[in-house]
Each structure stands twice: as C-alpha cells, then as structure tokens.
Amino acid sequence: MEKKEKNTNTSLFDMDANPSFKRSLPIALQHLLAMIVGNTLPAIVLTGQLANTEFAVSAQDAVYLIQAGMFVAAIATFLQLYPVFKVGAKLPVIMGVSFAYIPVLTSIGIKYGIGAVYGAQLVGGVVAFVVGMNIKRIYKFFPPMVSGTVVLTIGLSLYSVALNYMAGGNGNPNQGDLVYWGVAFLTLAVTLCCNMFGKGIIKLAAILIGIGVGYVASIFFGIVNFDGVKEAAWLTLPRIMPFKLEFPIDAVITMSVMFVVNSIQAVGDLSSTTAGGLNRVPTADELEGGIKANGLASVIGSLIGGMPTATYSQNVGIVSLTKVVARKVFAITASLILVAGFIPKFGALMLSVPQAVIGGATITVFAQITMSGMKLIMSDEMSSRNVTIVGLGIALGMGIVQLGDQALSQFPDWFRMVFTSSPVVLATLVVFLLNIIMPKKTIAEEEAERKAMDDK
Secondary structure (H helix, E strand, O other), X not given: OHHHHHHOOXXXXXXXXXXXXXXXXXXXXXXXXXXXXXXXXXXXHHHHHHOOOOOOOOHHHHHHHHHHHHHHHHHHHHHHHOOEOOEOOOOOOOEEEOHHHHHHHHHHHXXXXXXXXXXXXXXXXXXXXXXXXXXXXXXXXXXXXXXXXHHHHHHHHOHHHHHHHHOOOOOOOOOOOHHHHHHHHHHHHHHHHHHHHOOOHHHHOHHHHHHHHHHXXXXXXXXXXXXXXXXXXXXXXXXXXXOOOOOOHHHHHHHHHHHHHHHHHHHHHHHHHHHHHHOOOOOHHHHHHHHHHHHHHHHHHHHHOOOOEEEOHHHHHHHHHHOOOOHHHHHHHHHHHHHHHXXXXXXXXXXXXXXXXXXXXXXXXXXXXXXXXXXXXXXOOOOHHHHHHHHHHHHHHHHHOOOOXXXXXXXXXXXXXXXXXXXXXXXXXXXHHHHHHOOOOOHHHHHHHHHHHHHO
C-alpha cells in the first residue's frame, strides 16, 4: 500500500515524488540554462590561459575538456541525487565545474602543464572525501568570516582574467582593439538588462542571452572562427587518462588547500538548498555524503579530463525561488548535461565564442562571487577582532600576488607556488589560523573594554 502511494505521488514539491515528464521538463530546462554556460567557461578560460605557453593544448583537446566537464557534472549530479554507499547528499542540487578553482588551475597549468593540473586534482579530490568523512569535527573552525573571506578573494582574483578577456585575450596580437571592447560591453549590457529587468526564463538565462547577442555581433564584425566547429566530430566518448598525470608537491599542496576550503563552502550551498526548498537545515549525513560525492566526482574527473566540481549556487537559487525539489526534475537536467557531453560539436561551438564575449559575460559572475563573499563575512559579527582578521587575510593574500619576482626571489620554489599562485591560499590560511589563535571578543566585550579604559 505504501509503495503504491509513493509511486502515485506526482508533486513537484516532494523529493521522492514522480511528477510527469511534461511537468518536469520546463523546470529541468531552467536548471540546464542556469548552469550550462558556467560549466563550459572554466575549460575555456584554462585553455585560453595556456594557449600561448609551452603547455598549450591542441584544439581537439580543448574541445574535449569541455565535453569531459559535461560528463563529470552529470556524474556528480546523479551521485548527489541517488547516493551510492552513502556517497551523495540525496538532495536536489546541480553540480558543475567550479569557477573557484580557476586561479589555482591556471597557475599550476602555466608552470607544470595540464598533467599536473589533473594529478593535483586527483589528490585534492581524495582530500575532499576525507574532509567529508570528518566534516562534523572541523566545521566549527570555518565560521562565515573565514569561508566568506575565501569566496571574496576568489572573486577579486578573477577580475584581471575577465578584463584581459574583454580586451581580446592575452596573446592576441590585436588585444585592445576597440572592436573587442565594444563587443564585451555589449555582452555585459545585455546580460545586465536581462538580469535586472527580465522575468522568468529571461532572468535565469541572462548570461546565455548576453553571450548569444555578443556572439552574433562578433560574427558581424568578423572575429569568429568556425574552423574548429567544422572539424569537430559529432560524437565522442569519455577517455581514460587523456593526459599523463603528474604530482608536483607544491601543486598538490595548493590544490588540497583549495579542496578543503571549497568543501566547507559546499556546506553553505547544501544548507541553502534545504533551507530554501525544504524549510530545514541539512542533516549531518547529508553534509557528509554531499562533500564525499564532490570529492569522488573530482577524482573521476581527474581520470577522464573533467575539472573540479562544486554545487552550483545559481541552481540553489532556483530551488529557493520555485520550491521544486522532486529529484526526478534534477535527474532530467543531469541527463541533458550528459547528452551534451557526447557531442563535440557543442564544445567546439563554445570555443568559437570570442574571449571578449566571455569576458563581458563572466565579469558579472565574478562580481556575484565577490558580493557573496562579502555577504558571508557580514553575516558574522563585525567586531574589531573579526575586521582585523578578515582585512589582514585579504591584504596579504591579494598583496602577495602583486609582487614582482625579485621581491620573492629568496624563497624556495615550493613556497612561491603554494603562497603566490593564488591569493586564495594565503588569505585562507591567515584567516583560519588567526581565528583560532586570537582570543574571541564580541562587540559588546570590546565596548566594555573601551569603557573600562575611559573610567581609569
């Protein structure tokens, strides 16, 4: 009797329900539109950054990185929806390739090549899995001011990437040409208008629409090359270890720190999902399973060429807005992502989008990442102690990457890789350690101290 009742439940607002495909598809497409561009961009950014270095990847491999990103996003999403041996949160979330890792991925790639990127990612995925197993013990060491500082520095560190793209991209002999700036600002303007004034699907697909308009304008100005699309095959299959894995110790340490940090950040997204869609906090088992699934998906990604994954905040927002939590809806989205992974023409089409268009669209994403970090920080008490810790972490993290080679020439290579490849690592370590070491003081206690000094 219970089995029959469960099978006949067609509500969109019950995780275990079985709504019809017709009712599920529109919501599933919204989730696809919200994540599809973000899922392809990290591979485009990484290959673009490597394009004019000794570690540049071929056009075919660049397309494959996008396809592999689709495969790993689909695998990660299915794991979260339908856990295997308690690996997965069993929550309505969409997983995708994460922007947060871009600064570290590019720094490792430029120094060691793409093999080191995936070698470090494999170790980082294992570290994330271990963090998931111990999340109940370590979560207390990452209050909002710590995780918020991490998110804020990630956003800030990506601005130079976006602006270089808006100018035409590094290595482009015509970088700075006004046609690139014009297309970039057109893309940005359309994205902003759709996001601010649009409703429903227009608002959700603002970035996609902005890229579409910028792409059409780029074709008109003759800055789009379709050769890659013509040469790309119609069908591809995942490849096992498409790149030889390498494990430079400094790259492994840097990536492992990032995986720990982003595992803690995943707690926020999982909590937002349950709060917005289910009106409750996540259970300890859901948090543990969710982080373990992310770690396992990243390990699988390192073996097939997909980059690190994370829960997608924009899709969390859709859950909070629509209250649709039926896992069948999200399974349809994951299936569509998987299908896209089998079609290299799709990846080649994404790569044909000029970097100026990508920059105009992604700068809004990076801005949102930065503001999300600020919101997290401000959700904690802004006592003088906390302000000092956060300010010092950001100052040291962002400051050290601005230094010239001579200023750090006396430090060993491993130190420069770990602490100067990305502002995120140093900022995280500074805020994390100071938050443990410095005595806790509330605003009320600090005011009482000042009052006592005045009384003397």
